[in-house]
Amino acid sequence: MGEVKRQRPYLxxxxxxxRVAQSALRWGxxxxxxxxxxxxxxxxDLSNDLSEANDxxxxxxxxxxxxxxxxxxxxxxxxxxxxxxxxxKDE
Numbered sequence: 001m002g003e004v005k006r007q008r009p010y011l012x013x014x015x016x017x018x019r020v021a022q023s024a025l026r027w028g029x030x031x032x033x034x035x036x037x038x039x040x041x042x043x044x045d046l047s048n049d050l051s052e053a054n055d056x057x058x059x060x061x062x063x064x065x066x067x068x069x070x071x072x073x074x075x076x077x078x079x080x081x082x083x084x085x086x087x088x089k090d091e
Contacts, residue, residue: 012071014080021082025071032067036082041068 010027021036029047034040043057043064057064075082 008074010070012074014075016081016083023071023075023082025067025074027067027070030063030067032064032071034068034071043067 010025012023012025014023015021016036023034023036025032025034026046029045031044031046031052033042033044033052041057041064042052042055043060044052044054045056046052048054
């Protein structure tokens with residue numbers, strides 16, 4: 001119906017409340033997933049792998065690093081926490 005105009009060429013999803021902090025950055029067909037507690041990075045090409053079964057981070061280390069730097073800089077800019085902030089429903 002129209003054109004979506006974004007301030008940035010990527011989307012970021014981030015959560016840390018009541019679970020292990022995890023983030024994802026989607027830029028074009030690529031999706032980077034970062035688990036903050038372990039520092040684990042996974043990279044997927046969603047145009048060929050919608051189920052996210054084939055981690056490309058080892059095959060594309062420079063792209064993984066670039067997307068991680070973008071993600072980390074954005075979260076620092078908005079002062080997002082990267083640690084779990086609550087454990088359990090009653091705390």
